[in-house]
Amino acid sequence: MIKVVLISHTPDPEALVAAAARLCYSSDSVEKIYSRNSSESNSKFVKMLSKLGHQSPLEHISFTFGIEGVSRIFLAQLTRHRIASYSVQSQRYVKEVGFNFVTPPQIESCEEAKKEFEDLVNKSKLAYEKISEILVKKQKESEENQNCAEKLAIEDARYVLPGAIETKIVCTFNARSLLNFFSLRCCSRAQWEIRETAEKMLILVLKVAPNVFSTSGPPCVRGKCGEGKMSCGKADKISEKFNNLYL
Numbered sequence: 339m340i341k342v343v344l345i346s347h348t349p350d351p352e353a354l355v356a357a358a359a360r361l362c363y364s365s366d367s368v369e370k371i372y373s374r375n376s377s378e379s380n381s382k383f384v385k386m387l388s389k390l391g392h393q394s395p396l397e398h399i400s401f402t403f404g405i406e407g408v409s410r411i412f413l414a415q416l417t418r419h420r421i422a423s424y425s426v427q428s429q430r431y432v433k434e435v436g437f438n439f440v441t442p443p444q445i446e447s448c449e450e451a452k453k454e455f456e457d458l459v460n461k462s463k464l465a466y467e468k469i470s471e472i473l474v475k476k477q478k479e480s481e482e483n484q485n486c487a488e489k490l491a492i493e494d495a496r497y498v499l500p501g502a503i504e505t506k507i508v509c510t511f512n513a514r515s516l517l518n519f520f521s522l523r524c525c526s527r528a529q530w531e532i533r534e535t536a537e538k539m540l541i542l543v544l545k546v547a548p549n550v551f552s553t554s555g556p557p558c559v560r561g562k563c564g565e566g567k568m569s570c571g572k573a574d575k576i577s578e579k580f581n582n583l584y585l
């Protein structure tokens with residue numbers, strides 16, 4: 339099951355965004371501007387910035403997530419978002435033992451497909467273990483590789499692991515990058531695993547910076563679907579779902 343935790347974030351994020359933005363429009367000193375912070379005026383100011391499309395102050399606040407129970411397929415999609423930082427559990431240093439893997443709901447609900455899927459995953463598990471064992475033995479025959487025999491073995495044995503294998507990730511996004519991420523990945527056109535994760539991330543950040551993320555999510559939430567012929571045609575239903583999150 340996908341698990342997302344908000345590990346850390348910039349303290350008082352909306353106060354910082356408001357102060358950084360006020361600086362753009364004021365001749366006062368930085369200290370004076372920051373000391374003028376009040377949560378009520380910050381909320382209004384942050385909302386106004388979002389209407390104006392003045393997004394650079396949002397780059398000063400960041401959010402760090404821990405993500406577990408997701409596949410390597412998911413990882414490949416997540417890391418396409420270049421304006422973020424990532425730490426990923428290594429398959430070179432960490433041997434796959436539990437061999438947990440993600441089963442897509444469509445496969446889970448179809449017995450025939452599930453059988454094929456599990457057969458292949460189990461075969462790759464056996465191949466991974468066998469290849470690791472063979473390579474460890476081979477590496478241990480060489481004097482210089484005694485201490486790193488397992489690492490050298492698993493870094494090659496992992497080539498047989500399926501994309502479904504579970505991984506763990508820590509990632510940090512600034513708020514501007516997160517808005518872009520939510521816009522692309524909360525859309526019903528995004529793949530289910532990254533969409534579910536993006537929704538969980540959005541729910542978490544809404545609790546700590548509600549005004550920053552008050553209109554985030556797929557573009558239809560803000561008015562117009564940009565998907566043209568590829569549109570899911572469910573803009574009303576989707577907008578309603580996200581509007582309920584913002585409450």
Ligand SMILES: Cc1cc2nc3c(=O)[nH]c(=O)nc-3n(C[C@H](O)[C@H](O)[C@H](O)COP(=O)(O)OP(=O)(O)OC[C@H]3O[C@@H](n4cnc5c(N)ncnc54)[C@H](O)[C@@H]3O)c2cc1C
Nearest residue numbers: 415417418419420421422515518519522523525527528529
């Ligand atoms: C529904 C869907 C389907 C997709 N299908 C495919 C696919 O078939 N094949 C595929 O390869 N990818 C696919 N992608 C991934 C997509 O092309 C992007 O790589 C991914 O969504 C990251 O978005 P991004 O570049 O906006 O994010 P980031 O990398 O975080 O960039 C954020 C923003 O910074 C700016 N930026 C970043 N780097 C540059 C740069 N080098 N030059 C100029 N501006 C930059 C851009 O404005 C960008 O929007 C798909 C994504 C979605 C949502």
